[in-house]
Structure formats: C-alpha cells, structure tokens
Amino acid sequence: MSECLTFHYDVDGEDFTSAGQASVQVKKNLRRLGIPPEIIRQVSIAMYEGEINMVIHAGGGNADVIVYEDRIEIILADKGPGIKDVALAMQEGYSTAPDSVRSLGFGAGMGLPNMKRYTDEMTIDTVVGEGTTIKMVVKLR
C-alpha cells in the first residue's frame, strides 16, 4: 500500500516548556482524518512519551507520524547519547532522569513501558554516542 500521509514535527530540545506540543498537534490532524478516539489516544500517549524522552534525554529530535490505510507509524529520531542497555531502559521504574525534571513529575521510568503498552509494535534502534530511533505502529481496525 503506497498511499500514505506524513506529518512531520521538529521537537525542540532547547525549549522544555513546549515539550508535548507535537502530540497535541498530531491529535488534531488525526481527528481531521476521522480516526477513532481510542486510537487517537494511543498514538498521542505514545507520541507524548517519546517526545518528552527526546527532550529530556536526547536534546530534541524529529517526529514523523505516517498514516496508512491500515496503520499509523510513529517514528521518533534523535542524535542524543543513545541507550546503553535497552532491556534495562524498558523496565518499569528505570530512569536516569535528572533531579531538575523529577521535580516536575517526570522520571518515573514509565515512558518506554507505556509506549510499548499503547502501541501494537515497537522497535528501538540505538547506538551509544550516535542516537536513537524508535518506531511504533498502531494498527487501524
């Protein structure tokens, strides 16, 4: 199936206060496409967590949401430090978030597990020192 639509967002690593904006924008665009509310919520949560991670742990990056007839793909790519031990990072409660963001309520170590929970597929490509690309799929119907 070649017909698809891409929404592209720059996730600014410098501006912490605007973190989470891309997921709000995605919601609007998915509503315009008439995607069911439950799916919009799944995509928006996965996107939100990934976006925040890019801001907190990787200094920002890019987010692409690609809508196909049968699925939505979310691709989050950054040029941050990479994740040394993916299995460990995937564990609930594991976090290296600095104290400065913990006081805002981040750093529970729930982001990656939630991304997995709310999507149908998730793959993490990461190279220490080079960056991380996370691809998630939410199936339609």
Add this chain to the structure above:
Amino acid sequence: MYKHSVELDVGKCTGCTTCIRHCPTEAIRIRDGRAVINEDRCIDCGECIRVCPSNAKKAMCSKMEHYSHYKWKIALPAPSLYGQFANLTDVETILQGLLDIGFDDVFEVARAAELVTECTRLYLKSEGIKKPVISSACPVVVRLISLRYPYLRDNIMPILPPIEIAAMMARKKAKEEHPELKDEDIGLFFISPCAAKVSYIRNGFGSYKSKIDVVVSMKDIYFKLLGAMKKGEQPTVSPTAGMIGIGWASSGGESSAILNDNYLAADGIENINKVLDAIENGNIPQLEFIELNACTGGCVGGVMTIENPFIARTRLQSVRRYLPVSLNRLPSDIHYVPENFYCSELPTYMPISRLSENFSESMRMMSRIQEIKKELPGIDCGACGSPSCRAFAEDLVRGAVKDITACKMYGTKKTQESDSDNQGEI
C-alpha cells in the same frame, strides 16, 4: 443542530478579522466583508463578543418585560451577580432589589450549588467511576469535550448543574407556598453571567431539557437593579446560601468546597485545553476532581457581567465574609446522590473537524491541504478571511473558498515546514 446565542449585528461588523484570530475553535470566517460563525464549531465561549472592537457581536437574551404573562416570576440569580456591586457587604440588599424590580420571589442558585457540592463529595466516593471527575457546571467545557476530547466524555460528572437543581427546587417551593398557581403561571428567570448558559438552556444536556423558562442577562438588569438597591428598602428576605454556594462564582470555589486536596481548578480556554490534553495523555496523576471554567476568573468573568473579574472576586470575598460556611444540606438520611440530580445522558462526540466520512477521501483531502499549505506564505495574516494559512488551505479543499488567489499575499513568501498549526484549533 446546536442552537447558539452569539449573534452578529451585520450592520456593525466591519470585517476587521479580530474575531477570527481570537476564536479558540476557529469557528469564524470573514466572507463578503462580514463575520460568519460556523455553528457546528462554536462553543459559545463569548471570546468574539469580548474582542470585537465594533461591538457587533452580542449574546442573545430575553427581556424581562416580554414575559409579563407569568403570574409568578421567580428570579434565580447566579452567584456571580453578588460580585457586581461596590460597597456591598450583604446579599439581602441584592435579593430585595430583585423583588423591587418586579420579581415575585427569589431563589438563589447558590443554594443548589451547595447541594451539588455535597453530591460531588458523595459521587467521588462511588465505585467504578472514571477519575479525575470533571465538573459539568460550565457548558463551554462540556461542549468543548464533546467536540475535542471524546475520550474524556465519561469523566464528566453526570450531575446536573446548579441552575437546573435550583429550577426544580424553586418551582416546587412556589407550588407548595401558593397551591393556587398552575405550572404555566410560574416563570423561572435565570440571571446569567454568560452566553453559554443561554445556549445550554436552549439545547439541554444530552436528551435532558432545561427547566429554566427565561434567561436574562446580568448586564440588562444591572442598572434597574442598582437603582432599586440604592433606594435602600429594608430587606424582607435573608440569605439562603453560605460561603460555599457563593464561592462557585469564581474559579476554585467549586473544587475547594469538596474538601479534598486532590483537585485542580483551571480557567480560560487555553489553560483548559492544556489541562484536558494532559489528562488525556494520562500525565496528571492522582487527581480526584477537576473544575474548569471557560472564563478568566470563573463565572465572574462571564461576558454578561459588568465588573472586571478580579474586582468582582474581591467583592465576593466581602459579601461572603459573615455568612455561614453552608446553609443547604441534603436530608440527613440521604447518603447517595438523589436520582433526580443525575442527568441521564452526556453529550455525544461530534467529529466536527473530520474532513470526510470516508477515510480514504479524508486522506486525499489532507494531502491536498498539505500541498496547498506549502504554496502559502505562512504568515497567518487573516486577510483571506480564514484564521490561518492552514485553515485557508482546508477551506479551499473543502470548497468553502473557490480560488487560491483569495490569499492576498499569494506568491509573496514561502515557509511552513512543520505540520503544526494554531494552538486553539479543534
């Protein structure tokens, strides 16, 4: 179709584009030099009424004089009315004033608010409810959720807002005290701070039909009421609500009264959107209750109030000062929310921003919008009559605008890389 209460005086509208840029749901366009409101998108927040430099937008309300056929007219003042008068330290003067300007009785909406507060406490203890519970008192918020946050629909508290409960109680009281009155003799007049309540009363709540008969604007009765109050008639009535009921007039009053620390109160549409987006993403943990008011400061900031909301809030403090905490309670043998306080049905999701009913067609239209957007200057100047370049591209694709040259700046500059658009849009 949802019946609205924001009206345009075509003669006064200059087509200046101020309103299209302030409308939080992008419901307004300028067509043929005049503002046109899209009824499906309008949430009756009153923002366009506030910002219009030509006073061309008005809230439709009824005039008291047109309803003289009611033999027994009861005024139901919203508590925000009490914040509109300088140097006032008691509620009695206002209640007496309402009687003096022609009402036969007064029933404070604040009374019902105190009962709703009690019901909220009970409701929060019930099993199997979706938390955080979102207050149903501001109709703008309820409508916004039904248009934009379908996932949060079940978080709305299914208890009727205070005006409805006040209406039921006021009618019952009138019939008990005056058994000779027939139902059609009794007129319930809500004295409203906002246009949204007017719309809500016209449309009801899901399938629920409002029990209010007439809505009068606070602004419209203000001078008459002030005059009556100045005469200084010795009040023959006493206040029937306490601090809690009157507290509902400003933001934080409703939620602080549930006597629970896990609440949040936000006011202003932009803040409300932020809170609702955050709840939808599940990142406001452990909250029990959320109070949201479309108007800055709460109902004291309604478009039909007179006083600045911050001053009104301070005034309310002095009116409330010597009142008991609460004067209205559910009967002591009732430990559950009374059946007639529930609203049977919440508003349903309306996918108003959907481009087409057909998914593939929506995809094609969206892809056209993206292409057209690349051709536009991206400065959101509003000269085309649409609130942003993105909205203009959508209007073209939907066929509401015929030609791209309606963009006055077409061909001047090209930007727009990210697929972001205006903050407020639905």
